[in-house]
Amino acid sequence: MASNGLKIAIVGGGLAGLAAAMKIAEAGHAVDLFSVVPVKRSHSVCAQGGINGAVNTKGEGDSTWEHFDDTVYGGDFLTDQPPAKAMCEMAPSIIYLFDRMGVPFSRTPEGLLDFRRFGGTKHHRTAFAGASTGQQLLYALDEQVRRYEVNGKVRKFEHWEMMSLVLDEHQVCRGLIAMDLQTLELKAFPADAVIMATGGPGLIFGKSTNSMVCTGSAVSACYQQGARYANGEFIQVHPTSIPGEDKLRLMSESARGEGGRVWVPRKEGDVRPPSTIPENERWYFLEDKYPAYGNLVPRDIATREIFQVCIEGKGVGGQNQVYLDLTHIPAETLDRKLGAILEIYEMFVGDDPRHVPMRIFPGVHYSMGGLWVDYNQRTNIPGLLAAGECDFSIHGANRLGANSLVSCVYGGFIAAPAAIEYAKNVERNGADGSRVYDQELKMQQEINDKLIKQSGTENQYVLHQEMGKWMTDNVTVVRYNDKLKATDNKLLELMDRYKHISINDSNLWATMALPHARHLANMLELARVITLGALNRNESRGAHYKPEFPDRDDENFLKTTIAEYSGEGPVFSYEPVDISLIKPRKRDYSKAKKN
Amino acid sequence: MSAKPSPKTVEIHIRRRANPDSPQYWEQFEIPYRPNLNIISCLMEIQKNPVTKAGERTTPPVWQMNCLEQVCGICTMVINGRVRQSCSALIDNLEQPIKLEPMSKFPNVRDLVVDRSQMFDHLRRVHAWVELDGTHDLGPGPRMDQDDVQERYAYSRCMTCGCCLEACPQYEGNNYIGPQAIAQVRLFNMHPSGAMNRTERLEGIMGEDGITNCGNAQNCVKACPMNIPLTRAIYEENRETVIHGLLGWLKG
Numbered sequence: 001m002a003s004n005g006l007k008i009a010i011v012g013g014g015l016a017g018l019a020a021a022m023k024i025a026e027a028g029h030a031v032d033l034f035s036v037v038p039v040k041r042s043h044s045v046c047a048q049g050g051i052n053g054a055v056n057t058k059g060e061g062d063s064t065w066e067h068f069d070d071t072v073y074g075g076d077f078l079t080d081q082p083p084a085k086a087m088c089e090m091a092p093s094i095i096y097l098f099d100r101m102g103v104p105f106s107r108t109p110e111g112l113l114d115f116r117r118f119g120g121t122k123h124h125r126t127a128f129a130g131a132s133t134g135q136q137l138l139y140a141l142d143e144q145v146r147r148y149e150v151n152g153k154v155r156k157f158e159h160w161e162m163m164s165l166v167l168d169e170h171q172v173c174r175g176l177i178a179m180d181l182q183t184l185e186l187k188a189f190p191a192d193a194v195i196m197a198t199g200g201p202g203l204i205f206g207k208s209t210n211s212m213v214c215t216g217s218a219v220s221a222c223y224q225q226g227a228r229y230a231n232g233e234f235i236q237v238h239p240t241s242i243p244g245e246d247k248l249r250l251m252s253e254s255a256r257g258e259g260g261r262v263w264v265p266r267k268e269g270d271v272r273p274p275s276t277i278p279e280n281e282r283w284y285f286l287e288d289k290y291p292a293y294g295n296l297v298p299r300d301i302a303t304r305e306i307f308q309v310c311i312e313g314k315g316v317g318g319q320n321q322v323y324l325d326l327t328h329i330p331a332e333t334l335d336r337k338l339g340a341i342l343e344i345y346e347m348f349v350g351d352d353p354r355h356v357p358m359r360i361f362p363g364v365h366y367s368m369g370g371l372w373v374d375y376n377q378r379t380n381i382p383g384l385l386a387a388g389e390c391d392f393s394i395h396g397a398n399r400l401g402a403n404s405l406v407s408c409v410y411g412g413f414i415a416a417p418a419a420i421e422y423a424k425n426v427e428r429n430g431a432d433g434s435r436v437y438d439q440e441l442k443m444q445q446e447i448n449d450k451l452i453k454q455s456g457t458e459n460q461y462v463l464h465q466e467m468g469k470w471m472t473d474n475v476t477v478v479r480y481n482d483k484l485k486a487t488d489n490k491l492l493e494l495m496d497r498y499k500h501i502s503i504n505d506s507n508l509w510a511t512m513a514l515p516h517a518r519h520l521a522n523m524l525e526l527a528r529v530i531t532l533g534a535l536n537r538n539e540s541r542g543a544h545y546k547p548e549f550p551d552r553d554d555e556n557f558l559k560t561t562i563a564e565y566s567g568e569g570p571v572f573s574y575e576p577v578d579i580s581l582i583k584p585r586k587r588d589y590s591k592a593k594k595n
Numbered sequence: 596m597s598a599k600p601s602p603k604t605v606e607i608h609i610r611r612r613a614n615p616d617s618p619q620y621w622e623q624f625e626i627p628y629r630p631n632l633n634i635i636s637c638l639m640e641i642q643k644n645p646v647t648k649a650g651e652r653t654t655p656p657v658w659q660m661n662c663l664e665q666v667c668g669i670c671t672m673v674i675n676g677r678v679r680q681s682c683s684a685l686i687d688n689l690e691q692p693i694k695l696e697p698m699s700k701f702p703n704v705r706d707l708v709v710d711r712s713q714m715f716d717h718l719r720r721v722h723a724w725v726e727l728d729g730t731h732d733l734g735p736g737p738r739m740d741q742d743d744v745q746e747r748y749a750y751s752r753c754m755t756c757g758c759c760l761e762a763c764p765q766y767e768g769n770n771y772i773g774p775q776a777i778a779q780v781r782l783f784n785m786h787p788s789g790a791m792n793r794t795e796r797l798e799g800i801m802g803e804d805g806i807t808n809c810g811n812a813q814n815c816v817k818a819c820p821m822n823i824p825l826t827r828a829i830y831e832e833n834r835e836t837v838i839h840g841l842l843g844w845l846k847g
Contacts, residue, residue, distance in 0.1 A: 026730055037659075038715065040755055041667040099736035102725045102786045104748040111738030130748055135666055139751065143724035150719050158712075182704060211661045245629065245636040246682070247663045336745070340752075344664055347683050348633075461643040504645060507654045509614045510705040512642070 006423045007032065008416075009176055009191035011162045011218055013039025015134070015405060016388025017197030018141035019412025020419070025148035027420055032189055033145070034157045034178050036213050036515075040142045043199050043211035044408065047134020048341050049118060049254030050126035051098075051405040053091030057112055062123040064088045069582060069595050071403060074120040074298045075368070075396025076542035076552060077584040078231065078560070078577055083375050084394050085581060087410040094409050095127045101140040104129050106337070116337070117257040120298040120400040122592065131254055132340040137405055157189075161515060162218045165194065165225050165384065166440045172426075173383035174436055177444045182510045186444050188437035192423035195377075195415050196222060196386040197408075200367040204523045204530065205476070206468015208364035209241050209250040219371055219390045220522035223529070228380045229563045229570075230392035231369035232526070233533030236399055236543050237476050239302035240324050241363030242348060248363030249348055251324060252341050253401040255358075256295040258333075261325045262286050262306065263357075264314050274316075274323055274357045285309060290589045297589045300398040300543040303362040307477045316359060323357035364476060366404065368395040368543065369530070372562060377415035383426060385419050387411030392560075397542020451517050452508065456500030460517050463494050463501065467520075467527060475531050479546050484535040488528060495524050529563045529570045536572055537561065554584055602628050605637055606648065606692035609656050611706045619703075622656075623648040623692070634674060634681035634695065635660055658707040665820060668756030672697060672707045678761040678818055681707075698761045713769045714755050717776035721799035725789045737787040750782035750828060752821040759825055762818035764810060771808040772800050774815040774825040781828035784835065797832070797839045806833055 006029040010017045013035035021031045035042065056062040067088040072079050099105060099113060105127050106114040115124040129136035148154045159181045166175045166188060175190040201216025202208030223229045239262075240255065241248040256262070263282045270277065286305060287294040295302075310320045326334055326342075331354040334342060345353045371379050371386040373393055378385050388408040395403065470490045474483040498521060505513040539553035540546050559574035604625050612619045625648040626640045638658055645655040660670045663682040670681045673696040675689060686693070701709035759774040760766045766773050780796045783789035800806045806829065815825045 022730060037661055037667070037669060038712075038755075040715075041661050041669045043662065045666045045754070046662050046664060093732040096732070096735045097730060100725065100727060100733065100788065102736070102747075102783065102789055104744045104751050107739055107741040107744050109741075111740060113735065129751075132666065132752065135754075136748075136751055143718075144727065144730075146715075146719055147722075147724045147726075211667065212663065213661055244633075244663075245631055246633060246639060249664050340666075344666075347665065348685070459643065461639075505654050507613050507705075510657055510708060512657055513655065 006030065006420060007191050008419045008423060009034065009189055009194045010197060011176065011194065012042070012197035012199060012388070012390070013156070014042035014044040014197060014199055014388060015138055015141060015408035016412040017195070018138070018145050019409045020195050020197060020387060020416040021154055022141060022144045022148065023413055023416035024420060025145070025153035027416070029153070029420060031154045032157060032191060033154055034160050034162055036159065036161045036181065038158045039145070039156065040139065042138060043214055044138040044405075045135040046209070046211060046250060047405055048131045048250060048252035049257065050116065050128035050133045050402045051095060051137065052118065052125050052400070052402040053095040053127060053406060054088065054123070054125055055092045055095065055113065055115065055127070057108065057115060058124045060123050062125055064091065066123065066595075067091065067125060070121045070593070071394070071400055072396065072582050073587060073593060074400040075398050076587055077396065077554070077558065077579065078234070078541060079394060079396035080375075080560070080578040081581040082578060087394055087407055090410050090413070091406045094406055098137055098140055101144060103136045103140045106130065116254060117296060118401040119253050119256070119296045119302070120293070126254070126257065126402040128254065130340050131252055131338045134405060162221070163444045163518065164221050164440060165381070166190070166437050167225060167381070168436045171226060171381060173381050177440050179515070181515060184448065184508055184511070184514060186441055186448070188441050190437065192426060193383045193385060193419040195419055196371060196384065196390050197388045197412065198390045200389040201523065201526055202364055203519070204467065204527050205364040205471045206465060207244070207246070207248050207472070209238055209248050210365075215519040215523055216390075216526050217519040217522040220526040222371060222379070222381070222384065223563070224522075224525060224565045226381055226565065227384060228372040229369065229526075229529050230372035231533070231561050232367075232529040232563055233537055233561060234368035234397050234543050235364060235476065235530065236299055236366040236368060237303045237362045238365035239299055239306050239362050240360040241365070242345060242358070243361055243363070244348060249344060250363070250365065251345065251358060251360050252338075253299070255324060255326060255338060255341065258337050259326070259329050260295060262295055262302070262322055263325060264309055264316055264322050268314055269318050271317060274325070275327070292592045293589045298398055298400060300545070301589060303477055304545060306362055310361070320361050321359040322361070324360045325357035326353055327355055327357060362477060364472065366399055368392070368397065368399055369533070376418040377411055378418055378422070383422060385415045387415040397544060447518070448514065451514060452503055455502040458497045458501040459504070460501045460513070460520055463497060464516075464520055464523075467491065467494055467524065471527055471531070475534055477545065479534050479544065481535055481546070481548060484531055487531050488535065491524055491528050491531060498524065525565070532570055533561045533563060533572065552586075558584065601630070602691065604628055605632065605686055607637055607641070608692050608694045609706065610694070610696040611656060612697070612703050614705055615703060622653060628686075630687070632686040634684045634686070634693070635663060635670065637686065638681070656706045666754060668754030671756045671758060673699070673761070678758045680756065680820055683820070698757055700761050700766055701757065711755070711757050714757060714760070714775060717772055718755070718779060720772070721776045721780050722792060722795045723776070723779040723783060725783060725786060726792050739787070743785065747782055747785050749823055750778045753778060753823055754821065756820065758818040758820055759815035762814040764812050764814065765808050771804050772806065774829060776800065777806055777832050778823055778825050778828040780832050784832075793835070794839065797836050800832060801836050801840065806836055809833070
């Protein structure tokens with residue numbers, strides 16, 4: 001224990017969780033860090049392109065205000081502005097800190113940090129380490145936290161999964177219940193504050209660009225215990241992913257940042273090899289429609305355009321795919337700046353993207369929504385904070401590329417001192433303090449016991465697949481109210497069928513079946529929040545697009561969606577967005593942005 | 596690829612173990628063939644309905660997976676005798692029946708799952724980090740040459756997957772610090788601020804189970820899925836430790 005006895009529990013060991021852990025340990029307090037996988041294997045490793053910060057080394061007149069304006073404009077004004085501004089102001093120092101930790105950021109000829117272009121901005125603002133920036137940043141934090149592990153400040157609980165929070169009779173968070181994923185033992189972990197840093201819920205959509213741990217399960221557990229979930233309907237579908245049998249693999253926006261061009265043959269059903277199709281018979285539709293930003297329009301726009309082209313049968317070979325073409329760039333430049341992602345494409349598709357245009361299609365990628373937090377990353381439950389993709393702040397209705405890594409670290413850096421401050425001032429448990437832990441432990445054990453004992457004809461993996469298909473078909477790029485309603489009915493049906501699943505593993509040692517069954521229940525609850533949030537929002541804004549309501553409607557919907565759990569499903573309310581710094585204006589990426 | 600006719604099924608043999616105290620055994624599975632399958636999607640298919648090739652109901656095989664893009668390292672196993680990540684092992688490129696085994700150099704938890712925590716212990720031992728003065732704002736780090744950055748980047752891509760240790764003929768029962776940790780020493784000793792603590796790192800790889808255990812088989816560099824120049828790191832660090840040892844002796 002630290003000298004003054006504060007203990008903070010952190011759930012999740014990606015960028016946000018490790019950033020918070022490092023800061024808390026540095027301040028001399030104790031951290032219990034929970035992660036379902038060794039933290040070095042967290043989903044942050046999948047981030048490729050880079051991290052944004054207005055360092056302005058290219059002399060383009062970039063500024064933290066410009067970064068802030070791009071972020072808010074790109075997010076279609078659904079962002080609470082003060083924390084987004086604070087993040088953009090912190091961003092250059094975050095990049096410098098990683099530089100000091102030894103992250104091998106790419107350099108300019110003078111040995112300074114190099115920056116590249118990314119979507120939704122006209123500036124070179126993205127620092128990068130090859131094309132595996134997330135991996136490199138995560139490793140840097142992993143290394144720093146290991147240092148604190150060695151000196152005893154951080155205890156890691158890897159292969160442990162959070163099942164629920166421990167709340168006292170005043171709904172104050174007193175710690176959590178976690179499960180050892182080998183023995184299935186449940187244990188209560190008292191803590192003075194808990195920080196959620198568990199990332200996104202991509203697995204709700206079955207296949208996504210997310211890692212397999214990104215179920216949103218722990219966050220859903222918080223929601224079911226009273227945490228407010230905000231803007232759930234805002235799901236980013238990344239324009240460029242590689243469809244696969246097991247997942248959709250991300251093809252980074254940095255491919256376009258470095259000059260990659262998106263096109264389809266002008267002639268429908270043209271089966272010629274792409275290299276033989278002459279320039280004037282190619283349709284570079286993003287450059288055509290958005291001359292100011294071209295291939296670097298924000299993700300929601302690029303995704304809708306690609307989707308539309310394919311729906312109209314203009315995709316390559318009439319299929320759901322368009323070309324992402326890098327073949328005009330020298331192979332040496334590509335290897336240096338994009339090597340890691342080109343290897344991924346080569347490994348999984350077999351073609352060499354240096355010589356053959358890649359075939360890509362949009363894939364579910366990121367949740368702008370998440371646990372509601374205030375400007376200090378505090379949820380509505382006293383003692384519970386959240387940081388990173390699992391919180392709703394910063395990105396509004398659409399996240400800009402390379403803003404996620406910076407928001408993860410920013411969130412962790414704000415949550416850490418806020419958790420310490422809270423923990424210092426919180427009244428400790430009374431004499432019967434242990435009772436709340438025992439009660440919650442018993443409740444969680446009962447859920448496990450029931451699942452293990454019950455026998456029914458439903459298959460949990462089949463239910464998951466059905467949920468994923470319905471969510472992907474109806475709650476992603478284009479949304480219709482009748483289909484959203486039908487999806488919610490489907491989710492209710494799946495919840496009912498869930499009661500009749502049986503765990504298909506009689507060997508409970510290190511089983512995957514019981515944890516998955518617990519995830520599935522939680523994913524279904526969150527899927528309803530996403531679907532009904534979308535149904536209720538009758539407008540189009542950022543990633544949320546309804547052909548029946550094609551325009552942004554600030555009068556009725558310049559509001560944060562808040563979902564609160566009840567036994568009968570989510571209860572929705574709306575809160576004003578803090579637009580105190582930049583007045584909302586219409587987004588138009590065919591023209592250069594005016595501040 | 597030649598125009599070989601596609602098979603109708605995929606046959607997979609899995610070396611299983613119920614728990615660390617029970618013996619290993621083989622089980623055979625067969626699933627319908629689809630194009631573009633990888634090992635993970637086959638395992639998912641088996642997991643959904645765990646029935647052996649002979650039609651007998653069994654427990655679902657257990658394995659680890661996460662990123663599925665060969666960047667997290669978790670899904671490493673031995674596939675047809677070769678250690679590699681199962682996410683990037685495509686069925687179309689594998690000889691059937693496909694044999695899946697857990698890595699043999701680490702404690703086997705269940706089925707294809709092993710416990711690689713010793714690799715993280717090694718990272719602790721070699722102080723694989725830069726000693727920061729603090730995380731407060733102190734401006735940018737040292738300027739660096741892009742060539743040096745690129746060499747460091749190669750070492751920095753290590754995902755602690757364990758392929759190098761599995762392939763190393765010297766590594767057995769955690770008796771040797773191994774290529775991954777030595778490459779991390781190289782990564783941090785190359786960095787201007789990291790180099791200020793190079794002595795601690797060198798001492799971390801100089802004990803009885805240290806760098807001199809390398810038998811120069813060079814299997815590690817061939818097995819590494821990230822193409823990390825592991826043998827170069829071993830060469831450079833061996834030189835550093837010899838000089839460090841010699842200087843220590845001269846000073847002593």
